[in-house]
Amino acid sequence: MPSASHRKKATLIRSLLATSATTVVIATGGFGSLPRNDLSATFQQVIEAYVPVEITQYIEPYFYTDPQPVEEETPSAPQTDFFFTLPIAPPGRTTVDPTDRFGEIQNGDLIQYGVDFVNSAGTPVLAAADGTVIYTGLDNKGAFSPAPEFYGHLVILEHQLPEFDVPLFTFYAHLSEAKVQPGQRVSAGETIGRVGSSGQTTGSELHFEIRYGENSHRSARNPELWLKQPASQDTALNGALAGRILDAAGAPLKVKIVIQPLDENSASPVSLYPYENDNLLLQPPWNETFAVGNLPPGEYKISFALPGVGYQSAVVEIRAGRVTVWEWAQPGE
Numbered sequence: 001m002p003s004a005s006h007r008k009k010a011t012l013i014r015s016l017l018a019t020s021a022t023t024v025v026i027a028t029g030g031f032g033s034l035p036r037n038d039l040s041a042t043f044q045q046v047i048e049a050y051v052p053v054e055i056t057q058y059i060e061p062y063f064y065t066d067p068q069p070v071e072e073e074t075p076s077a078p079q080t081d082f083f084f085t086l087p088i089a090p091p092g093r094t095t096v097d098p099t100d101r102f103g104e105i106q107n108g109d110l111i112q113y114g115v116d117f118v119n120s121a122g123t124p125v126l127a128a129a130d131g132t133v134i135y136t137g138l139d140n141k142g143a144f145s146p147a148p149e150f151y152g153h154l155v156i157l158e159h160q161l162p163e164f165d166v167p168l169f170t171f172y173a174h175l176s177e178a179k180v181q182p183g184q185r186v187s188a189g190e191t192i193g194r195v196g197s198s199g200q201t202t203g204s205e206l207h208f209e210i211r212y213g214e215n216s217h218r219s220a221r222n223p224e225l226w227l228k229q230p231a232s233q234d235t236a237l238n239g240a241l242a243g244r245i246l247d248a249a250g251a252p253l254k255v256k257i258v259i260q261p262l263d264e265n266s267a268s269p270v271s272l273y274p275y276e277n278d279n280l281l282l283q284p285p286w287n288e289t290f291a292v293g294n295l296p297p298g299e300y301k302i303s304f305a306l307p308g309v310g311y312q313s314a315v316v317e318i319r320a321g322r323v324t325v326w327e328w329a330q331p332g333e
Contacts, residue, residue, distance in 0.1 A: 080322065082240075083163060084128035085188050085189060087126050087128050087206060088206060092117075092124070095229075096116065101224075101272060103276055103280050110146050111217075111280075113209055114223060119206060123194065125195060126189050127157060129159045130188050131160075133180045134156050136156075137153070139151040139173070151171070151207065152201070155171075156170070156215070157169065164212075167214075168212055169209075172192060172206060172208060173208075174195070174196055174201045175193040175206075176198065179191050221283065222242075223293075224240055224293030224294065225323055231320065236320045237320050238293070239297055239320055240292065240294070240318070241300070241323070241324050242286040242291045243326040244290070245327075245328045246329045252282060253330070256273055257272055258271050259292060259301070261295075261296075262299040263299055272290055295318045299315055
């Protein structure tokens with residue numbers, strides 16, 4: 001007899017296949033040549049057992065960003081898509097504050113260009129990767145932030161990662177003190193400062209940003225797609241989802257998205273919106289309009305309602321240590 005889990009998945013697959021307006025495209029993996037990620041045995045069994053043969057609109061739920069994908073990973077391929085380690089270590093709080101996500105509006109009109117780690121004052125702040133200190137001090141003039149004195153005591157690191165041909169910058173803000181000096185080389189995991197509440201903040205926290213290619217607001221990237229988040233057993237990594245919902249012309253649609261875990265894991269449902277600032281939308285390397293990280297591996301349901309189209313949903317797989325890219329594109333008339 002089919003299990004309850006298989007019956008549930010079958011219902012979701014039928015719903016997906018029967019929705020002719022839905023185009024589901026999913027990619028998993030890093031940059032360059034990507035391994036083909038075939039359907040799991042579970043999905044194959046469900047399809048064979050439950051999808052009627054007369055349904056011909058089945059869309060294979062994976063595509064590959066490399067036009068000539070390889071069947072197996074090469075030894076040099078990265079084992080994870082996350083290139084930065086967490087800037088806070090246990091027993092400090094290592095999870096992103098879910099009430100103030102990247103790209104959301106905060107304080108009435110300011111955009112959140114990073115993520116926050118709420119921690120007690122004095123908690124060590126760690127370098128997220130090997131790099132060079134290019135700034136440390138007070139953000140009095142607002143040269144790096146949306147407003148003067150916004151970031152308080154700030155440390156900025158520049159990184160040259162072998163996977164990218166552009167520099168990356170990490171920001172560590174609202175510090176109580178810095179432990180490094182400009183020009184100093186630091187290693188990943190090295191203490192560079194202490195959590196504080198300097199600048200414009202409502203409490204003690206670390207504000208953390210990643211900027212791609214240049215040190216400007218428009219080059220900010222969602223840290224949830226870059227930070228390695230250990231799974232509950234600390235022996236593997238959780239994954240992340242980078243998504244985009246587009247109209248028929250390829251322009252982003254800003255609708256509420258709900259991400260619901262289907263497997264029995266520790267994940268909670270997530271509700272979020274695409275990034276408010278248009279400069280943050282569809283930017284490399286993931287070209288996403290919304291994202292969420294630190295997701296335990298497994299299957300998730302993405303759903304949203306679009307005026308004139310109706311309720312849409314799809315099932316995606318999150319893999320350990322990888323970023324799953326999902327796209328819905330509204331068909332043309």
